Amino acid sequence: xxxxxxxxxxxxxxxxxxxxxxxxxxxxxxxxxxxxxxxxxxxxxxxxxxxxxxxxxxxxxxxxxxxxxxxxxxxxxxxxxxxxxxxxxxxxxxxxxxxxxxxxxxxxxxxxxxxxxxxxxxxxxxxxxxxxxxxxxxxxxxxxxxxxxxxxxxxxxxxxxxxxxxxxxxxxxxxx
Amino acid sequence: xxxxxxxxxxxxxxxxxxxxxxxxxxxxxxxxxxxxxxxxxxxxxxxxxxxxxxxxxxxxxxxxxxxxxxxxxxxxxxxxxxxxxxxxxxxxxxxxxxxxxxxxxxxxxxxxxxxxxxxxxxxxxxxxxxxxxxxxxxxxxxxxxxxxxxxxxxxxxxxxxxxxxxxxxxxxxxxxxxxxxxxxxxxxxxxxxxxxxxxxxxxxxxxxxxxxxxxxxxxxxxxxxxxxxxxxxxxxxxxxxxxxxxxxxxxxxxxxxxxxxxxxxxxxxxxxxxxxxxxxxxxxxxxxxxxxxxxxxxxxxxxxxxxxxxxxxxxxxxxxxxxxxxxxxxxxxxxxxxxxxxxxxxxxxxxxxxxxxxxxxxxxxxxxxxxxxxxxxxxxxxxxxxxxxxxxxxxxxxxxxxxxxxxxxxxxxxxxxxxxxxxxxxxxxxxxxxxxxxxxxxxxxxxxxxxxxxxxxxxxxxxxxxxxxxxxxxxxxxxxxxxxxxxxxxxxxxxxxxxxxxxxxxxxxxxxxxxxxxxxxxxxxxxxxxxxxxxxxxxxxxxxxx
Numbered sequence: 080x081x082x083x084x085x086x087x088x089x090x091x092x093x094x095x096x097x098x099x100x101x102x103x104x105x106x107x108x109x110x111x112x113x114x115x116x117x118x119x120x121x122x123x124x125x126x127x128x129x130x131x132x133x134x135x136x137x138x139x140x141x142x143x144x145x146x147x148x149x150x151x152x153x154x155x156x157x158x159x160x161x162x163x164x165x166x167x168x169x170x171x172x173x174x175x176x177x178x179x180x181x182x183x184x185x186x187x188x189x190x191x192x193x194x195x196x197x198x199x200x201x202x203x204x205x206x207x208x209x210x211x212x213x214x215x216x217x218x219x220x221x222x223x224x225x226x227x228x229x230x231x232x233x234x235x236x237x238x239x240x241x242x243x244x245x246x247x248x249x250x251x252x253x254x255x
Numbered sequence: 256x257x258x259x260x261x262x263x264x265x266x267x268x269x270x271x272x273x274x275x276x277x278x279x280x281x282x283x284x285x286x287x288x289x290x291x292x293x294x295x296x297x298x299x300x301x302x303x304x305x306x307x308x309x310x311x312x313x314x315x316x317x318x319x320x321x322x323x324x325x326x327x328x329x330x331x332x333x334x335x336x337x338x339x340x341x342x343x344x345x346x347x348x349x350x351x352x353x354x355x356x357x358x359x360x361x362x363x364x365x366x367x368x369x370x371x372x373x374x375x376x377x378x379x380x381x382x383x384x385x386x387x388x389x390x391x392x393x394x395x396x397x398x399x400x401x402x403x404x405x406x407x408x409x410x411x412x413x414x415x416x417x418x419x420x421x422x423x424x425x426x427x428x429x430x431x432x433x434x435x436x437x438x439x440x441x442x443x444x445x446x447x448x449x450x451x452x453x454x455x456x457x458x459x460x461x462x463x464x465x466x467x468x469x470x471x472x473x474x475x476x477x478x479x480x481x482x483x484x485x486x487x488x489x490x491x492x493x494x495x496x497x498x499x500x501x502x503x504x505x506x507x508x509x510x511x512x513x514x515x516x517x518x519x520x521x522x523x524x525x526x527x528x529x530x531x532x533x534x535x536x537x538x539x540x541x542x543x544x545x546x547x548x549x550x551x552x553x554x555x556x557x558x559x560x561x562x563x564x565x566x567x568x569x570x571x572x573x574x575x576x577x578x579x580x581x582x583x584x585x586x587x588x589x590x591x592x593x594x595x596x597x598x599x600x601x602x603x604x605x606x607x608x609x610x611x612x613x614x615x616x617x618x619x620x621x622x623x624x625x626x627x628x629x630x631x632x633x634x635x636x637x638x639x640x641x642x643x644x645x646x647x648x649x650x651x652x653x654x655x656x657x658x659x660x661x662x663x664x665x666x667x668x669x670x671x672x673x674x675x676x677x678x679x680x681x682x683x684x685x686x687x688x689x690x691x692x693x694x695x696x697x698x699x700x701x702x703x704x705x706x707x708x709x710x711x712x713x714x715x716x717x718x719x720x721x722x723x724x725x726x727x728x729x730x731x732x733x734x735x736x737x738x739x740x741x742x743x744x745x746x747x748x749x750x751x752x753x754x755x756x757x758x759x760x761x762x763x764x765x766x767x768x769x770x771x772x773x774x775x776x777x778x779x780x781x782x783x784x785x786x787x788x789x790x791x792x793x794x795x796x797x798x799x800x801x
């Protein structure tokens with residue numbers, strides 16, 4: 080089965096239909112909410128209305144996606160679409176990893192969570208040699224030292240750091 | 256002449272800015288970092304710039320922009336290394352380099368190919384900076400002629416060009432640009448103080464942050480792509496000797512290098528066109544004008560020069576619409592625009608009038624950057640090639656770890672991270688389906704510009720024709736009509752070609768069952784029987800019947 084390249088459109092055929100249908104459905108819902116989510120103020124001209132540009136956006140999304148759907152080479156759901164859909168779901172595992180990382184940093188601290196995250200995800204991806212795990216720990220340490228210690232990006236001190244004794248506590252909150 | 260003298264005085268004034276230690280360090284970090292990022296396939300400058308953006312907010316505008324400009328300008332140098340050595344472009348725009356670079360490696364000329372790529376890139380980069388410097392006084396004179404309606408029309412032209420540049424995907428690109436426009440409207444409307452699409456959620460009142468979207472669409476999605484993919488086995492060619500020979504060889508092809516750099520500058524200035532078109536045009540020109548066109552795609556030095564010169568001439572030129580009009584032409588310059596905004600520096604006509612020192616300092620930084628990058632590559636290539644070996648999925652781990660810094664350091668907000676993760680999944684799906692991502696970012700940036708400028712322009716317009724009664728507005732409007740007309744023409748021609756192709760090919764099914772059925776009907780026809788009888792004369796007669 081030739082499922083790689085469409086005749087009239089670029090890119091693979093698999094997954095195009097579910098994507099277009101899903102995007103059109105979301106766009107249509109957003110377009111239907113236009114009157115509820117924006118206001119029209121009498122006495123102002125069309126281009127100054129708060130509703131004008133959101134309308135351009137949502138109706139453009141609906142119109143162009145509908146035309147895109149109309150021009151798709153295959154308009155029936157097939158097995159490759161289901162396989163592709165499953166692939167989209169699998170990626171949610173890494174979204175979970177990322178959100179867990181975000182959730183844990185303010186609780187446990189940027190340095191310990193980054194070290195644990197880098198090493199655990201490296202392990203999960205199949206690099207289980209001491210060398211790769213060591214590299215992942217070094218990488219985590221370098222990221223924390225560079226961004227929080229050197230570039231002073233705004234990442235708050237963790238709740239756990241409060242338990243540390245005086246000077247060490249300040250150092251950890253400021254630099255790690 | 257007077258303009259030039261004035262400009263040279265500006266250069267002298269601006270050089271003081273570049274003498275600062277922090278600017279020098281930013282140049283060094285940006286150039287070396289950009290080469291490294293470019294050399295790792297699967298990372299690319301968009302990911303790096305997206306991650307580093309929030310870190311640059313605490314820096315001085317010139318320092319922050321120099322780092323990002325360094326990454327933007329030097330990543331393509333680095334991207335040529337894996338393109339030539341392992342047939343995998345380091346950045347997307349190095350794809351054409353693989354055509355002639357890798358065949359040269361396979362015949363044992365890797366060093367020559369790399370050396371040619373460096374020298375061509377250097378020439379392209381320097382050429383575009385000189386064009387920028389020469390154009391600066393002219394731009395300073397023209398830029399004030401751009402009022403609200405001209406900037407609105409230029410932004411509209413930019414968005415149309417970005418959409419139409421996506422051949423055979425213009426409809427979905429337009430839908431994505433509209434998504435960007437819609438995203439830019441979320442939050443409080445500044446003119447009426449009314450909420451738009453906030454769904455009564457406090458965290459949406461201030462709108463959707465461009466950097467959150469950019470980090471999701473570029474960095475997180477790329478991390479997901481790498482984590483979900485497989486590692487590739489890479490065998491590297493050993494490199495020995497110096498890399499200077501390419502500069503001598505480049506001198507033998509001044510025409511190809513000059514024309515390709517010019518294509519790069521012109522295409523870089525036009526929003527939405529960029530490196531791909533510039534490369535394609537210069538490569539086609541080089542092939543058509545070459546004495547040995549058959550060598551192209553099989554290790555032609557002219558092909559390599561054309562591709563590398565054109566793509567490196569673009570970054571310098573892309574700064575022209577960004578600085579002069581405040582209109583980004585592609586995703587990377589759109590990201591840089593947010594750095595300007597964070598520091599309350601508004602690119603556009605006023606910047607040229609009030610802060611020319613800053614503009615000239617940026618130009619000079621670009622110039623020095625190219626020299627630094629080439630010097631670094633000439634010395635460190637042998638060590639640098641090792642970064643190509645970093646496994647893909649480990650890179651995914653690294654990008655995911657770094658993306659956290661980018662998103663979380665903005666406002667320490669969990670909802671920002673959630674939104675970025677959502678855009679990451681959306682970007683992942685778009686990349687899997689080979690659908691355009693860039694129009695979303697440009698839709699967000701240009702949509703915002705269009706909304707503000709149209710509102711202020713319409714205050715002084717009585718009839719629709721008043722909108723285009725100034726010369727620049729009329730030219731821009733004519734250009735919009737021309738681009739749309741050309742696009743419609745191309746769509747009609749494409750459709751005709753597709754129809755002709757469909758008529759010329761057989762409609763017979765290729766499925767196994769259909770093949771069996773056709774075979775059976777053929778065997779049962781009279782002609783089939785006749786043919787079998789004829790063929791049996793050449794084979795030994797069966798002895799079963801006797």
